[in-house]
Amino acid sequence: MQSFFPLRRSMLERSEKFRQLTCVEKVFYINLLADMNLAIPDGGTFYRADARYAAALNISIQKVRQARVRFKKLGLIEFKPGGYARNRPLATRYTSVRGAKPPKEGEGDQFVKMQRHAFNMVLARLRRGAFKAEDVVCYVYLTWWREKYSQNETFVLFKSQWSRMTRIRDVAGCVRRLYENFEYAGGDHLFKFEDHHQKITVWNLAGPADPSEDKNSAEIAERWLREVDEKAKCLSQEGKKDWSERQQKRKPSEEEKQTLPF
Secondary structure: OOOEEEEEHHHHOOOHHHHOOOHHHHHHHHHHHHHHHHHHHHOOOEEEOHHHHHHHHOOOHHHHHHHHHHHHHOOOEEEEOOEEEOOEEEOEEEEEEOOOOOOOOOOOOOEEEEEHHHHHHHHHHHHOOOOOHHHHHHHHHHHHHHHHHOEOOEEEEEHHHHHHHHOOOOHHHHHHHHHHOOOOOOOOOOOEEEEOOOEEEEEOOOOOOOOOOOHHHHHHHHHHHHHHHHHHHHHHHHHHHHHHHHHHHOOOOHHHHOOOOO
16 A cells, blocks of 8 residues: 655645755755554554754754754754653654644644655655755645645746745746656656746646555565665764764753762
């Protein structure tokens, strides 16, 4: 069975809190949303090391922590931070991410299904430098727009409207990079498009084969996981070293002084 997570209209089109986030923060938040959606059957709580998100999104651990604090101040997430205990890393515990559940009938909200593998696919390109954070955000909005507003798989983006909605200044540049910097094995691009003066016409936006239904996609997904795990380990070691250095420089408290052997 294919794996999806919800993209809500209340978030993508109506939420001023989401709109004011930077593109890097939006990608991180959507990643959190996707992970929380997976955790819902297990009680709606999951643990994740800061280094793993830093590795997956190609950002620093400090950036992960700063963005997470901002999300909480905006009322978007709830979490208990990790850190280090006895020189060992502790994962952050996430207990709530707004929008992780599909809206209930009668709630007055709409949603579309974002294929998890497709989102991970553009993240992989982000890590390799082919895409920028704004390109990933643009791809998410393209998926939303196709499902909600397309006719015969063709839809139109009005540049000024999309810039206001996504806070992406150069929408045409994002669409162009998404097209030019990705090809499937058979040579197909993510979509086809025409760039006009005030609008962009997009058609044939198709996602990849799902890992649950395609052996090659499953192998690619496993490779992405290994890449992120390996990079996260390196970042964790760097973080552990920085923490040790800070501990050595830190002056002991009065309570600690009483226990020191000198």
